[in-house]
Amino acid sequence: MCDGSAQDSRSRISRRDLSEVHGDRIEHAGLAFSREQEHVIYYKDVEVGSRRADFVVEENVVLELKALVQLEGVHIAQAKNYTVVYDYPKGLLINFGGKSLEWKRLFNPKYSDS
Numbered sequence: 001m002c003d004g005s006a007q008d009s010r011s012r013i014s015r016r017d018l019s020e021v022h023g024d025r026i027e028h029a030g031l032a033f034s035r036e037q038e039h040v041i042y043y044k045d046v047e048v049g050s051r052r053a054d055f056v057v058e059e060n061v062v063l064e065l066k067a068l069v070q071l072e073g074v075h076i077a078q079a080k081n082y083t084v085v086y087d088y089p090k091g092l093l094i095n096f097g098g099k100s101l102e103w104k105r106l107f108n109p110k111y112s113d114s
Contacts, residue, residue, distance in 0.1 A: 034056045035055055056086065056088070061090045062083045063092050064079040066095040067096050068098070070095075071093065071098075079093035090105070091108070092104070092106065
């Protein structure tokens with residue numbers, strides 16, 4: 001789903017419309033998803049803020065979208081952090097902003113077979 005849909009979306013939309021269009025593509029594929037699902041952050045049992053993943057697909061994959069010239073370590077770390085904090089086995093980071101479509105598959109170590 002993600003490889004073909006992402007490439008098709010990249011060629012048809014502007015960067016600012018990524019979230020809206022990709023959500024429509026996920027929905028059209030018949031997958032259940034939530035957009036900008038909030039996760040509250042606590043420090044010593046005190047709520048100190050929140051974060052929002054772009055999408056959670058099928059209650060199984062955290063999907064983060066970027067529109068950058070190039071992905072950097074901080075973007076990969078953010079998407080990996082969302083995968084772990086939201087407690088899902090997999091994450092996917094897709095960058096539409098470079099010369100070609102770029103994606104990184106991410107895995108929550110909690111769910112590794114080792």
